[in-house]
Amino acid sequence: KQEVTQIPAALSVPEGENLVLNCSFTDSAIYNLQWFRQDPGKGLTSLLLIQSSQREQTSGRLNASLDKSSGRSTLYIAASQPGDSATYLCAPYSGAGSYQLTFGKGTKLSVIP
Amino acid sequence: DGGITQSPKYLFRKEGQNVTLSCEQNLNHDAMYWYRQDPGQGLRLIYYSQIVNDFQKGDIAEGYSVSREKKESFPLTVTSAQKNPTAFYLCASSIDRDTEAFFGQGTRLTVV
Numbered sequence: 001k002q003e004v005t006q007i008p009a010a011l012s013v014p015e016g017e018n019l020v021l022n023c024s025f026t027d028s029a030i031y032n033l034q035w036f037r038q039d040p041g042k043g044l045t046s047l048l049l050i051q052s053s054q055r056e057q058t059s060g061r062l063n064a065s066l067d068k069s070s071g072r073s074t075l076y077i078a079a080s081q082p083g084d085s086a087t088y089l090c091a092p093y094s095g096a097g098s099y100q101l102t103f104g105k106g107t108k109l110s111v112i113p
Numbered sequence: 114d115g116g117i118t119q120s121p122k123y124l125f126r127k128e129g130q131n132v133t134l135s136c137e138q139n140l141n142h143d144a145m146y147w148y149r150q151d152p153g154q155g156l157r158l159i160y161y162s163q164i165v166n167d168f169q170k171g172d173i174a175e176g177y178s179v180s181r182e183k184k185e186s187f188p189l190t191v192t193s194a195q196k197n198p199t200a201f202y203l204c205a206s207s208i209d210r211d212t213e214a215f216f217g218q219g220t221r222l223t224v225v
Contacts, residue, residue: 004155031211032211032212034213034214036216041219041221042218042219043119043203043216043217043218043219044203044205044216045216046213046214046215046216049212049213089155089156091156091214093211093214100146100158100161100171101146101156101158101205101214102155103148103155103156103157104155105153105154105155106155
């Protein structure tokens with residue numbers, strides 16, 4: 001069964017810093033991996049989707065990498081802003097009879113002005 | 114606007130009652146999903162549907178039921194058999210089972 005771990009659980013940085021969020025997963029047989037953002041009391045917003053054949057995906061100040069063989073993904077946020085404060089979730093999509101996104105507990109990011 | 118609409122935003126249930134959470138999408142997506150979120154835990158899959166008139170149990174289906182009579186709609190019923198229903202419920206959809214998933218804004222269910 002797929003298990004997802006996100007480190008750190010919480011992170012506080014001053015505005016303008018570059019930062020990296022880490023995600024590891026136990027089953028490398030994935031179709032893709034998605035990164036989401038969740039604001040308090042809200043639903044999830046999709047940030048990036050990396051297909052299993054890709055190594056990297058970029059959107060604006062966000063860059064996600066995927067190393068499927070080692071079961072790792074990172075989300076890099078450049079020049080952080082207070083509006084980036086939220087919980088970030090990674091979710092690999094597994095197949096083989098269990099077609100679902102599996103979520104970690106997330107990293108809660110606070111960007112201090 | 115295309116998207117996923119969940120209603121109501123807040124729902125209160127008395128002990129022993131069944132309640133139904135609504136999820137509607139106008140994205141023309143085939144696949145739809147229901148997740149439950151509890152404080153300090155990751156999202157857990159309740160049910161998913163890859164196509165109309167077909168659905169499969171997820172990891173925590175006990176005490177829940179669903180239907181998929183229309184492509185746009187995937188309602189979730191929380192039955193009295195669900196012993197701890199207080200949680201935040203999220204509906205999602207995707208074009209197909211391994212494409213980008215989009216989520217609704219959630220329904221917060223509280224047992225009173």
